[in-house]
Amino acid sequence: MSWLHLITHNIPWFIRTPAVALLGSECYTNLIYNVQLDHIYCLKYGISKFLSLAIVAGSGIVKVPQIIKILQSRSARGLSLTGFLLDSLGLVIIVCYNYRHEFPFSTYGESFLLLIQNTIIVTLIILSSRYPKAGLLSFAAISIPALLIGVTLAPNSPVPSSLLQGLLTLSIPLALSSKIPQIMINFNQKSTGQLSSFLVFSSFLGCLARLFTTLTETGDLTLLINFGCGSILNGMLALQIISYWNESRTTTSSSSSSSNDPHFMDRNGAIPLSTEDRHSGSLELDDLRKIPVRSHSSSHKPPSSSSSPTINLNSPRQWTRKAD
Structure with a gap:
């Protein structure tokens, strides 16, 4: 008797009982007890049960x-x-x-x-x-x-x-x-x-x-x-x-990054305004929409001379300084 048969002939009952219930008495005897792996039917049946x-x-x-x-x-x-x-x-x-x-x-x-x-x-x-x-x-x-x-x-x-x-x-x-x-x-x-x-x-x-x-x-x-x-x-x-x-x-x-990007455009193609931009009078809304992407920390550029308001010196009203 080989050393392998010494193991298979002395399998504990708590392992042997469910194995017999799973494979059936005949296939358990052929595959496990006698280790006859050339038994084609029981070999296929055992593989099927394992799968x-x-x-x-x-x-x-x-x-x-x-x-x-x-x-x-x-x-x-x-x-x-x-x-x-x-x-x-x-x-x-x-x-x-x-x-x-x-x-x-x-x-x-x-x-x-x-x-x-x-x-x-x-x-x-x-x-x-x-x-x-x-x-x-x-x-x-x-x-x-x-x-x-x-x-x-x-x-x-x-x-x-x-x-x-x-x-x-x-x-x-x-x-x-x-x-x-x-x-x-x-x-x-x-x-x-x-x-x-x-x-x-x-x-x-x-x-x-x-x-x-x-x-x-x-x-x-x-x-x-x-x-x-x-x-x-x-x-x-x-x-x-x-x-x-x-x-x-x-x-x-892309969906994750766009939802976290502070410069992500809305569905109309507009860039959301920061708090500073909304309260600042130095840039108009139309000018802001023309800016593609910018950082919130970037400084505002003063409006060009062509877009500067014209001051009437002859007006009786005194002009005041525009707040930055």
Whole structure:
């Protein structure tokens, strides 16, 4: 007996029990106990289970950077509300379908966690964009997915399995329509705005991994098509992030610098007047608008002789000195 078998034959029960539950007795014996890595079926099954757990664990934080980005910037610029709503509806269908067919939670757990994060993002988009009746819309964004899941998964549910199958088929065009608005916004703006690159790339890799796990564990054709479409669309978003990377950074930096620049012109092209300029009579407003950019600390030049007021010496009124 090799030293490796000495380890695998004496694995503690608190590790062995969940490993058997995850891999099954046969694959645990072949892969772990006997270390037979040439067993193709169990090897693929073990890799699939490992990827599934990694996807579920990673999905718990995959959209957190997007949430933080919205909160820090207090803006949802460049994010498609329609896309996130359609994505949430598709996730509700996937969760209900997998649960009704008693598939392992590891094959769809990320959909449930992503739905929770999607709901938070939708609420933030509504609130930051100041939609009319934002509070009511936020409540609807939270309660409707919860209601749909509750009705579908309840004992003696009135929703038949055939309807869920049809809804899952419908989720394929939903997946397409949820990403296309975001792709079009990025294309029109030539920028990805507040879209999180971590979210896009992790979603792309997650869909690719789900293709393998679904093919290995369930073989459901509709789910395979769904994840295939998701891989293509997330791949397009990833390419846009790479293509518009410099443009997005330039847009963000320019908007930040312009808001902090004391000489930034207003929308009419005028330079805001300082307190000294407003109270000084040495320069006229029209003269100030002709100055492109100047520092507040720069000294005022006296008006030219051509623009100096003409003094009538014969006037009975005494002239006074003009204040600087």
